[in-house]
Amino acid sequence: MPLDFNFIENLIGLQDIKVIFVNVNNGIVEIHAESKTHSVSCPKCNKTTYKVHDYRIQLYEHLPICDKTTILHLKIRRYICECDFNHPFDEAFSFIRKYQPHTIYHLKSLSLNLRAKTL
Ligand SMILES: [Zn+2]
Numbered sequence: 732m733p734l735d736f737n738f739i740e741n742l743i744g745l746q747d748i749k750v751i752f753v754n755v756n757n758g759i760v761e762i763h764a765e766s767k768t769h770s771v772s773c774p775k776c777n778k779t780t781y782k783v784h785d786y787r788i789q790l791y792e793h794l795p796i797c798d799k800t801t802i803l804h805l806k807i808r809r810y811i812c813e814c815d816f817n818h819p820f821d822e823a824f825s826f827i828r829k830y831q832p833h834t835i836y837h838l839k840s841l842s843l844n845l846r847a848k849t850l
Pocket of ligand 1: 773774775776777778812813814815
């Protein structure tokens with residue numbers, strides 16, 4: 732029976748991503764996903780660009796599923812705009828803060844657990 736990726740997308744609760752592949756390896760849930768959108772606004776000139784410069788896979792820890800560590804393997808596109816070909820820029824996701832190895836939801840969960848332990 733094929734896996735219903737819509738179910739996985741709803742389960743993990745992250746906006747605007749498409750789940751491509753799910754794997755459970757050594758008790759770790761690995762969710763491979765990419766953005767559903769294929770264009771972004773340039774941060775310099777605000778025009779919409781569709782030109783992908785390249786992409787990379789970035790790993791983020793997300794909320795556990797069935798008490799298993801969940802790692803999101805996110806394909807992040809780097810776009811380029813005609814206003815500045817020398818400075819490609821990453822697409823942005825609402826659930827990620829720059830330079831953080833966790834999703835925002837995982838960070839909130841960690842801080843709530845820490846607060847509960849100190850009370
Ligand atoms: Zn631009």
